Amino acid sequence: MNAISQAIPQTSSDEIDLAALFRALWKQKLLIASITLLVGLMAAAYAFLATPEYQVQSVLRPALIKDLDALNRTGVYKLTPGQSMRRVGATLESYDTRLEFFRANQGLFESLRRSNRSLEQTFEVFNQQAFKMLQPDTKKTDNLSAYVGIQLTYPEDVNGVALVNGLVEYSVQLERERIAADLAVVIQNRLNQLELQIAAARASYEATKESRIAALLEADNLKRAELQDELRALRQQLKTRRNNRIAQLDESIRIAKTLGIVKPTTPSALGEGERVSQGSVIRTEVNSQQIPLYFMGSEALEAERNALLQRRSDDFTEPRVAQIAKELQLLANNRQIEVLNKRENEDLFLKKLASWREEAARLRNLEVDVSTLKLATVDQLAMQPIKPIKPKKALILALGLVLGGMLGLFIALLRNMLQRKPETFAQTQAAREPAHSL
Incomplete structure (x- = not known):
């Protein structure tokens, strides 16, 4: 009988605790709401005060065959559209190319300068965090998917559009200069080879002539x-x-x-x-x-x-x-x-x-205007983005309110537990005294 009598109050006590917990939380609704609002305000402050970051990209695709025909018709230098695009992509990815562009266009990076960093250190940090190369999946061999691109994530005070488009044009022009230098070297090497062949033929002729005269x-x-x-x-x-x-x-x-x-x-x-x-x-x-x-x-x-x-x-x-x-x-x-x-x-x-x-x-009369050579087709120019990619204000506000609510409930529950410990101890003592008297 004592066990049964003790079990019934136990069940009643649990039901009373849930109801009491809800009432206790409801009594602290102002605290929960205040904490939720506070955390939400902090999230809103971050969302609206954080420096916005934007993202732009430029995509290149292979040039047309006719664009490289003048170069290929020289007979001494062959360049396919795919090779040309890959060369431009390699130049875009080159650290040295980006550093040279950074040095030549320091006005575009003026807002990134820090007094405690050198020019190269500033560029190093920006290069690691901001640039990303865009390439198709290597498992795909379809020519329709052949492209190369560059993506830039930048703060609001940086002109990302001019930076990306300028870097692409700089890389294309740099590759044009390299092709012009390669073409000049190839032509000169071929001319040198022809001169050597002519000299060798003359020497061979003289030797053959002298040999023939001697034989006669x-x-x-x-x-x-x-x-x-x-x-x-x-x-x-x-x-x-x-x-x-x-x-x-x-x-x-x-x-x-x-x-x-x-x-x-x-x-x-x-x-x-x-x-x-x-x-x-x-x-x-x-x-x-x-x-x-x-x-x-x-x-x-x-x-x-x-x-x-x-x-x-x-x-x-x-x-x-x-x-x-x-x-x-x-x-x-x-x-x-x-x-x-x-x-x-x-x-x-x-x-x-x-x-x-x-x-x-x-070869001496070859005239190839490499400065107008189209090495790749710009499929997508960098355009001014409509909105920043960071911070995402709605998501930050929602997370702030959810986290604030969770924090408020946690604090309210903690206060309720701390307040109930003395009461629970007093009730336990009072329940034990009648039992001893019986």
């Missing part, structure tokens, strides 16, 4: 030596033949004198030499054997021998001697060597010289 001279000398050797051998042969003929004549003369043959005769006529011919007699002799030389008679043989002894040269007896003399005379002057040595403009004989000079002339 060597061939002429060899031919001349061979002809002179042949001529000496031929003359020796003729001399030997003449000496042999003289010895043969000497032998035949002795035989002819022995036989008493003075005039030319034949073997058949020799036997009839003593007979007296009557009338005109014509004799013919058919003999397949060669008639010995002494039948020519001693007079004819001696005459031939004397002639051979008085001969100073046998050249006229051999046609080949005259032919050799002719060939030696032709070798005295090599007309090919004369023509090669008399060439005045030897560049005309270089095979590729005309094409090299044509290319060099074209």
Whole structure:
């Protein structure tokens, strides 16, 4: 019975506590409202007094093919629209580019200057917090999504629109200057290469010419030596033949004198030499054997021998001697060597010289106006924003009121707990005294 009697008051006490809690909070409604209003006012003060921050962005897309046609038609420098846009994007992202723009346009950043910071420190802080590069998702390969952009978050006293548009134009112009410098270097390198090729071709031509002349001279000398050797051998042969003929004549003369043959005769006529011919007699002799030389008679043989002894040269007896003399005379002057040595403009004989000079002339006369080159299409210019992105006043006010209400309820509950502790202790003591008396 005691347990049941103690449980019933327990349940009644809990219900009374909830009602009492609500009444206690209602009694402190002014406190809760005051704290809520105070926190709300503090949030409103921050929302309306905090420096507004704005956000602008500029987006670039690839240029058209026709915009880069003048550059690509040079034949020495190739740049696709995608490559051009990426180069501009890399320049936009470059820390050095932004710092140079900051130094060249310090008036745009005047409100950011602090006395305790250097120029570079001021830019470092601003660069880390304000700039953000915009790029498509790398997983997408569709050309329609190709773009690059820059986003700027800036305080109210900074001209963000001029800053972003100026930085984009500065980056494009800087990239134009780099392309112009690259183009000039590429053209000059190609011209230097052409000059080296022409010089190498000239040196090769001179070496080839000298080699050809040397080969011709060597061939002429060899031919001349061979002809002179042949001529000496031929003359020796003729001399030997003449000496042999003289010895043969000497032998035949002795035989002819022995036989008493003075005039030319034949073997058949020799036997009839003593007979007296009557009338005109014509004799013919058919003999397949060669008639010995002494039948020519001693007079004819001696005459031939004397002639051979008085001969100073046998050249006229051999046609080949005259032919050799002719060939030696032709070798005295090599007309090919004369023509090669008399060439005045030897560049005309270089095979590729005309094409090299044509290319060099074209490169020297190239006129590409890089200053008007459109490296990227500005898809979105930075425009003056309608409202700031920070602070968000409505959200701050709502959060302030909610947090203020929660803080007010917490304080009211805390006060109620502190006030109820003495009362609860007194009621507990009073409840224990009747129980002891029973």
